[in-house]
Amino acid sequence: MDFSLNEEQIELKKWAHEFAEKEIRPVAAEYDESEEFPWPVVKKAAEAGLYSVDIYMQAQQDPTGLTLPLLMEEIFWGCAGIGLAIFGTGLPLSALASVGTPEQLMEWAPKMFGTPQDPRVAAFCVTEPQAGSDVRNLRTKAIRDGNEWVLNGTKVFITNGGVADVFVVVATVDPELGHRGQASFIIHKDDGGIAAGKKEKKLGIRASNTTEVILEDCRIPLDRVLGGIDRLENKLEKARKGESTGRSSAALRTFEVTRPAVAAQAVGISRAALEYAIQYSKDREAFGVPIAQHQSIQNHLADMATEVECARLLTHxxxxxxxxxxxxxxxxxxxxxxxxxxxxxxxxxxxVQVLGGWGYVKEFPVEKWYRDSKIYTLFEGTSEIQRMVIARALIS
Ligand SMILES: Cc1cc2nc3c(=O)[nH]c(=O)nc-3n(C[C@H](O)[C@H](O)[C@H](O)COP(=O)(O)OP(=O)(O)OC[C@H]3O[C@@H](n4cnc5c(N)ncnc54)[C@H](O)[C@@H]3O)c2cc1C
Structure with missing residues (x-):
C-alpha cells in the first residue's frame, strides 16, 4: 500500500492550487459580499482547461480515482462559492452521463459547458418545496402530449438555476409508481416555459447561484427524456408489473461514487482554515508569547489537523x-x-476560536469559511441521510 501521490497527481494538484491562489482567493471576499455569479473566474477556468468536459473525462479514466478529489480540495481551498460555480455543472453532467444515451451525451455535454471564449453552465433540478430528502414526493409532472413532453412544477434551491443554459429536471411521469415513476429530462433555457424564480440569499457559498426554477407548460421533444423513450417505457412497464429493474441499487452506487468529490470540497475548506489558524497562532501574541505556545491552542490545532487528515483519507x-x-x-x-x-x-x-474576536469579523477569512462550511452537512444528502444510508449498509 502506497499513500504517496504520483508525479502526474502532484502536477495536477500544483496546477489547481496555483489557479486557486492567483484567480480565486484574491476575489473570494468580493463575490461573497456581492453574491454575483463569478463569470470572469469561470471564464479563466475554462481558458485554463479547468472548467471543461475533458477534465471529467480525464477523471473518469484515472484508475486511482483521485483526479477530482485533488482538484476539488485545491479549488475549494480557494473559495467554496466560486468552486461551486466552476464545478456545479459536474452534477447535471454526471446525471447525463449515467442515464443519458451516448447520442444525448454527445449533443448536450458541450452545450452545458459552452466554449472557453463563451462558457455556459448547467443545473440539476430535483428538490421541490415539499421534497428535499424525500425525493419520492416530487410533484413536478411530465405529461406526454403527442410527440412532446409538457412539464409543470417548481424546483427550489437549484445551484446555477438563474445562470444555466441547460437543465436536467427530474419529474414524475406516473405518480402512482412513486419513485419508480420518475424520469429525467433535458431542457434548454430557450425551449420556453422554464425560468428562474426567487434567488436565495444565503449564509455561505454566496458566489454560487441558488434559485427556484419554474416550469410552466414547458414543451420539449419526446427524445429529451434521458435514456430515451423506449428505456423509459420499459422501466415503467416493469414497475407496473412490480418487477425489479435493478435501478435503485444502481442509483445508490451513483451516490456513493459522486459523494467523495463533494467530501473533497469540504476537505479543501477545512484545510484552508487549519493553515490559516496555524500561521495566525505563530504571529499573534498573548501574555508575552505567541498563542501557539499555549497548550489549549495547540490542542485545537492538533485536533483540527487530525480531523482533516481522517476526512481526506476516507475521501480518497x-x-x-x-x-x-x-x-x-x-x-x-x-x-x-x-x-x-x-x-x-x-x-x-x-x-474562529483560535483567532478569538478577529475570527468573528470579515477582516479575516475564517469567518467566511465558517459560514461556507455548513452547507456540507445539508446538500447532496444531509448528515442524517448519510447516517441512514451507512446504517442500512451495515445491517442489510
Ligand atoms: C445552497 C443549496 C444548494 C442546493 N443545490 C441543489 C441543486 O443543485 N439541486 C437540487 O435538486 N437540490 C439542491 N439543494 C437542495 C438540497 O439537496 C436539499 O436542501 C437537501 O436535500 C435537504 O432537503 P430539505 O432542505 O427539503 O430538508 P428536509 O428533507 O425537509 O429535511 C429537514 C431535516 O429533516 C431531516 N430528515 C429528513 N428525512 C429524514 C429521515 N428519513 N431520517 C432522518 N432525518 C431526516 C434532514 O436531515 C434535515 O435535518 C441545494 C440546497 C442548498 C441549501
Missing part, C-alpha cells in the same frame, strides 16, 4: 473504491461526505 479511499469498481460495503462514499462535512463545520469553528 472512497474515490479509489469507486474508480476500481469495488463494492461500497459500508457505504464508504456516504461516510466520506458525512465525515468531511461535519469535520468542515467543526474545524472552521475551531479556527
Amino acid at each position: 479511499k472512497a474515490a479509489w473504491l469507486a474508480a476500481s469498481g469495488r463494492p461500497f460495503e459500508k457505504a464508504e462514499g456516504s461516510m466520506s461526505k458525512l465525515k468531511a462535512g461535519e469535520t468542515c463545520v467543526k474545524v472552521t469553528e475551531q479556527a
Whole structure:
C-alpha cells in the first residue's frame, strides 16, 4: 500500500492550487459580499482547461480515482462559492452521463459547458418545496402530449438555476409508481416555459447561484427524456408489473461514487482554515508569547489537523473504491461526505476560536469559511441521510 501521490497527481494538484491562489482567493471576499455569479473566474477556468468536459473525462479514466478529489480540495481551498460555480455543472453532467444515451451525451455535454471564449453552465433540478430528502414526493409532472413532453412544477434551491443554459429536471411521469415513476429530462433555457424564480440569499457559498426554477407548460421533444423513450417505457412497464429493474441499487452506487468529490470540497475548506489558524497562532501574541505556545491552542490545532487528515483519507479511499469498481460495503462514499462535512463545520469553528474576536469579523477569512462550511452537512444528502444510508449498509 502506497499513500504517496504520483508525479502526474502532484502536477495536477500544483496546477489547481496555483489557479486557486492567483484567480480565486484574491476575489473570494468580493463575490461573497456581492453574491454575483463569478463569470470572469469561470471564464479563466475554462481558458485554463479547468472548467471543461475533458477534465471529467480525464477523471473518469484515472484508475486511482483521485483526479477530482485533488482538484476539488485545491479549488475549494480557494473559495467554496466560486468552486461551486466552476464545478456545479459536474452534477447535471454526471446525471447525463449515467442515464443519458451516448447520442444525448454527445449533443448536450458541450452545450452545458459552452466554449472557453463563451462558457455556459448547467443545473440539476430535483428538490421541490415539499421534497428535499424525500425525493419520492416530487410533484413536478411530465405529461406526454403527442410527440412532446409538457412539464409543470417548481424546483427550489437549484445551484446555477438563474445562470444555466441547460437543465436536467427530474419529474414524475406516473405518480402512482412513486419513485419508480420518475424520469429525467433535458431542457434548454430557450425551449420556453422554464425560468428562474426567487434567488436565495444565503449564509455561505454566496458566489454560487441558488434559485427556484419554474416550469410552466414547458414543451420539449419526446427524445429529451434521458435514456430515451423506449428505456423509459420499459422501466415503467416493469414497475407496473412490480418487477425489479435493478435501478435503485444502481442509483445508490451513483451516490456513493459522486459523494467523495463533494467530501473533497469540504476537505479543501477545512484545510484552508487549519493553515490559516496555524500561521495566525505563530504571529499573534498573548501574555508575552505567541498563542501557539499555549497548550489549549495547540490542542485545537492538533485536533483540527487530525480531523482533516481522517476526512481526506476516507475521501480518497472512497474515490479509489469507486474508480476500481469495488463494492461500497459500508457505504464508504456516504461516510466520506458525512465525515468531511461535519469535520468542515467543526474545524472552521475551531479556527474562529483560535483567532478569538478577529475570527468573528470579515477582516479575516475564517469567518467566511465558517459560514461556507455548513452547507456540507445539508446538500447532496444531509448528515442524517448519510447516517441512514451507512446504517442500512451495515445491517442489510
Ligand atoms: C445552497 C443549496 C444548494 C442546493 N443545490 C441543489 C441543486 O443543485 N439541486 C437540487 O435538486 N437540490 C439542491 N439543494 C437542495 C438540497 O439537496 C436539499 O436542501 C437537501 O436535500 C435537504 O432537503 P430539505 O432542505 O427539503 O430538508 P428536509 O428533507 O425537509 O429535511 C429537514 C431535516 O429533516 C431531516 N430528515 C429528513 N428525512 C429524514 C429521515 N428519513 N431520517 C432522518 N432525518 C431526516 C434532514 O436531515 C434535515 O435535518 C441545494 C440546497 C442548498 C441549501
